[in-house]
Amino acid sequence: MTAKTTVSGVAFDAQGDRNDTDRRDAAMQGFVRDFARTAAIHMESCVRCGMCATACQYYVTTGDPKYTPINKLRPFEQAYHRHVGPFAPLYRLLGIKSNVSIDMLQEWEALLYDACSLCGRCTLACPMGIDISELIKEARHGMYKAGLVPDRLELMDRTTKAWGSPATPADDFSDIIREAGEENGVPVNVDLPKADYVVTTAPAELTEHTKALTDVAKILNKIGASWTYSSAGFEASNIGYINGDVELQEKMTRKMIDNAIAVGAHTLILPECGHAYGAARWEASRWYGREIPLRIIHMTEFLGEVVQSGKIKLKKIGESTSFHDPCQLVRRGGVNDAPRAVLKALGLELKELEDHGALGWCCGGGGGVVSNTRADPLRFKAFELKRKQVEDANAQHFVTACGQCRITLTLGAKHFKWDQKVESLLELVADNLQD
Amino acid sequence: MDLLAFARGPALTFATAIFVAGTLWRLVGVLALPPWRDLSPAREGAPPNWLGAIETVFRKMIPHKTFLKAGMFTTVNGYVFHIGLALCVFAFAPHILFLKSLFGFSWPGLPNGFIFGVGALTAASLVAALAYRLTSPVLKLISRADDYVSWLLTFLPVVTGLAAASHIGARYEMLLALHVLSICAFLIWFPFGKLMHAFLFVFSRGATGARFRHRGAQL
Known part of the structure; x- marks a missing residue:
């Protein structure tokens, strides 16, 4: 290189x-x-x-x-x-x-x-x-x-080919899950031979946001679901999709879905990751030449389902929030209502950004830009737009439903010494489950 | 054979043949390519693809407010010359008579004086569009020779039409011949450049509409 x-x-x-x-x-x-x-x-x-x-x-x-x-x-x-x-x-x-x-x-x-x-x-x-x-x-x-x-993206590509994930070797995956379970006091399931739900991850959960690994476990345990993580098919972010490496995109898609089929799952839950949604929900069937024989849903859709069906009850936070719409989930994925329904169930008054929903501005880091350090100066310029709209909304919380967006926004805030916490929708739900 | 007879006869016949054959060739050449079949299950409540496509063809006629702020000139001026061109072509009595001779049916036209005003406004709007293209850093960068050729070949029929209608600059027969020849040039260029968007917009908007509405996404 x-x-x-x-x-x-x-x-x-x-x-x-x-x-x-x-x-x-x-x-x-x-x-x-x-x-x-x-x-x-x-x-x-x-x-x-x-x-x-x-x-x-x-x-x-x-x-x-x-x-x-x-x-x-x-x-x-x-x-x-x-x-x-x-x-x-x-x-x-x-x-x-x-x-x-x-x-x-x-x-x-x-x-x-x-x-x-x-x-x-x-x-x-x-x-x-x-x-x-x-x-x-x-x-x-x-x-x-x-x-x-960009070398940084190509490195992630090579790492994924070697490890099965850009974040961690597949051999270490089950240990990471068990350690996260022990650290957060949440029972976790990993590598069960059969389950109804297979939960997948993105690099953000395996690095910065490990609590998310047990947040979803907490909710699945709460509803009494049969579920598992799988070392054989956990990586959903699909760097091949982002880099333009179609062979890797196909390989990662097949690996994840073939595993879920082998486990007998009826639903594959994608992590809080926008591009995972694009790659799996809308493009997976491209590699199979037929409909995928299981449901593929984003974490936000899962949260929307369990909240709206009454399977979980949430404590009311009773404050205000603004919401960053992840582009692949909302603009290109059509999941506009589910996050808003969940925020409402949390008793959060939603103060929409000036441009929101399908028209929201990107965090600036999608498409691999946040991983491509060469692009940092440009990314920080783009961040100015989002920062202004978040400040104008003047809410007590700032929530999103994509780990990569969350990392990008947090990096932007840190760069500009802007005291703004970026929260995860999943984490808010897991932290506010009623007993 | 004088110039007007040549323009109305062989020139127009040749130009029309190129227009029809070229347009069909370009459309078939694109539409005959294999599609990428989207086998992902549609969002619950999503319209069928054909309906999502049609909705989007109409939806895209008005930009979102957030884009309108920065694109006001492009949008308003675009509407002015597109509507102006449509009125000049299809609502001017002599054009209607000509089209009746081709297709056998006609429709009421608008007063000649009104159409003349519309033509003048259209010409001014086209000049404004060109000025914007030549001065906007974005448009200067993205423009191709096609943009300027297409502009010229749209502008010429308008100004020669105005000249012929007002009998200014030369004998009427000469002005009319130039007007018809400018239309011939327009028809010959049409399939090769961006003028084809007159047909392509339906497919372009429709394809994205089908893709997005299938996902439950808004456009």
């Missing part, structure tokens, strides 16, 4: 020892394999109105036009028109659309990974309805193939 700089001074990382032509060709193959019908329609439809810029936190907070979302797709777009589009043979014959150069790919690495959290706010702003965020995720497939990924 080598950290380099482009002619214009943009930092990029490159993995592997390949010549430029091989690298570029690999990117082209990665780009081209993704042009299914919807992606092609969207590549054809841009009218270059610039409305997407108004939705992007990185453009809005810096004013730099290069962060205009559609601009981040330029190499992908060029590859499409040269190799896939209906007039591709004509363009190649006339030399109208040139091939993507290695310089361009290196230049765009930071735009695709550092300056896009895959939050999808631009999709809502686009008058043509182009799902720019999805296209950027697909463009990352080619970048990964070319070995042009």
Whole structure:
């Protein structure tokens, strides 16, 4: 791995020892394999109105036009028109659309990974309805193939391949769960051969937020559920999905779901992680070619179910709160009502942020940005938007339902020496269960 | 054969052939690509995909308030010239007569003087759109040659139409010939550039609408 700089001074990382032509060709193959019908329609439809810029936190907070979302797709777009589009043979014959150069790919690495959290706010702003965020995720497939990924993200990729998780070796997983159970005084189940619910985790729970491991156990025990964690399929965050490593995405998806099927679970509970929801709830069936024979739900949906069905009763906190909507869960996942229902059940008066629900601003760290330390300065700029809206809401609590958002927001608060605690919805529920 | 006869005859026939064939080629070329079949179970209460798509085609006509603040000019000016163009093309009596000769049916038009005013406003709106494209750092960066060619080939029929209607600048027959030739150029370019959004917007919005509404997400 080598950290380099482009002619214009943009930092990029490159993995592997390949010549430029091989690298570029690999990117082209990665780009081209993704042009299914919807992606092609969207590549054809841009009218270059610039409305997407108004939705992007990185453009809005810096004013730099290069962060205009559609601009981040330029190499992908060029590859499409040269190799896939209906007039591709004509363009190649006339030399109208040139091939993507290695310089361009290196230049765009930071735009695709550092300056896009895959939050999808631009999709809502686009008058043509182009799902720019999805296209950027697909463009990352080619970048990964070319070995042009931020080193920090690639490291997580390699770690996941070796360990089965970017956070901890799978061999240590059961010990971590048992230790968390002992430390918090909560009975935990791990590696049971059969269970109705299989609970999965993201790196945040295995590092910063270990209490979450027993918070969910506490609730499942409370409702008398048959449940287990499984060393054979616990990792849900799916770094392959974020990095553009489709082989790893498929492997991690299959591992997690095959395990849940083997355990005989009717429900797989995803952790408080936004991207896990995108990868498993909406994309898992892509790898199976059929519907997955079990329910896949986010922790927030699970909380909503047990609260709204009356299976658990909660103590009323009786204060006010604002809520950060995780983009993959709410804007791109449609889980808007469940977190609000849970907050209500906790007796918290919800003071909505100025932009909330589907229109909420991203925490700034999604899509791997928070793990990509190279992007820290840009991430902190984006954080200013969220901080202002949280301060304006002036609530006593600030809650979210994604561990990565929570880490990003906490890092932002620490950077700006802003005394604002970021709380987890799951933790609030677990801490306020009625006996 | 004089210029007007050439414009109305072979030129328009050729341009129409390119327009129809090119448009079909581009649409089929995209729509014939294999879809990625979404086999994830829909959110409870989600509309069927076709309904989510149609809802979104209409929903996307008005931007969210939060985006409207920064995109006010783009939105309002966009509406002005799109509606203006539609009125000039479909509500001007001579155009209706021409279309009747092609399709065999007609509809009432608007007064010529009104359409002339609409045409002038449309031309001004298009000039404003170009000025914005040339001065906005975002638009300057993301614009391609297609944006300027498409602009020119939209603008020319409007100004030649205004000139022909007001008999300014040359003989009427010459102005009319130039007007028809400018439309020919528009039709020939249409399938190759962003003018195709006149058809593509339905598919583009619809595809995202189906994807999002399936998930229970709002657009």
